[in-house]
Amino acid sequence: SAVISQKPSRDICQRGTSLTIQCQVDSQVTMMFWYRQQPGQSLTLIATANQGSEATYESGFVIDKFPISRPNLTFSTLTVSNMSPEDSSIYLCSGRAGGTGELFFGEGSRLTVL
Amino acid sequence: QQPVQSPQAVILREGEDAVINCSSSKALYSVHWYRQKHGEAPVFLMILLKGGEQKGHDKISASFNEKKQQSSLYLTASQLSYSGTYFCGTRDTGGFKTIFGAGTRLFVKA
Numbered sequence: 001s002a003v004i005s006q007k008p009s010r011d012i013c014q015r016g017t018s019l020t021i022q023c024q025v026d027s028q029v030t031m032m033f034w035y036r037q038q039p040g041q042s043l044t045l046i047a048t049a050n051q052g053s054e055a056t057y058e059s060g061f062v063i064d065k066f067p068i069s070r071p072n073l074t075f076s077t078l079t080v081s082n083m084s085p086e087d088s089s090i091y092l093c094s095g096r097a098g099g100t101g102e103l104f105f106g107e108g109s110r111l112t113v114l
Numbered sequence: 115q116q117p118v119q120s121p122q123a124v125i126l127r128e129g130e131d132a133v134i135n136c137s138s139s140k141a142l143y144s145v146h147w148y149r150q151k152h153g154e155a156p157v158f159l160m161i162l163l164k165g166g167e168q169k170g171h172d173k174i175s176a177s178f179n180e181k182k183q184q185s186s187l188y189l190t191a192s193q194l195s196y197s198g199t200y201f202c203g204t205r206d207t208g209g210f211k212t213i214f215g216a217g218t219r220l221f222v223k224a
Contacts, residue, residue, distance in 0.1 A: 001158075031210060033211065045214075106155060
């Protein structure tokens with residue numbers, strides 16, 4: 001199975017600030033995705049991180065609020081900008097292995113905005 | 115579009131069986147099943163790619179009816195370790211992203 005490392009694992013931030021989450025995957029991963037999970041809720045896809053180009057965002061998510069970079073095959077960052085308490089959530093980095101298409105997840109970054 | 119899962123929650127005694135259903139309004143390329151324990155990341159269980167395909171390992175198996183756009187996860191002789199939230203994830207025909215259902219909370223008690 002693919003190994004996905006994510007950091008920070010948790011953070012407490014002030015309203016109006018920004019936080020960048022980093023994700024490192026091993027070489028088996030071909031596609032990378034960012035999900036958000038509110039406590040007790042499902043996983044909501046934020047965007048697909050595209051290598052060397054702009055991410056593909058899902059409805060309800062915009063680049064100005066959630067800028068994503070993927071400078072190479074194995075690394076991606078998600079920034080949560082101008083945070084508000086509504087952004088408090090767990091953010092999960094995910095990678096898909098090329099063969100079967102199964103998704104592997106990082107441990108998640110639990111973000112609390114005060 | 116988010117697949118629909120049912121039931122929302124299940125409480126079992128050890129050794130009992132359960133079925134979790136997942137359906138979509140769109141033509142599906144694949145269905146994935148994941149289990150997430152509290153405070154942990156989701157863990158992949160299995161993927162089903164073809165209509166009518168069934169898969170399983172240990173006492174957990176799943177089926178996929180491509181024509182009906184439905185999948186079911188079967189847990190037999192449940193163990194305490196089966197407790198958690200089960201998510202189905204679907205990929206549309208021609209799509210590359212996985213969309214998850216709302217989840218089914220399963221609690222197995224001794």
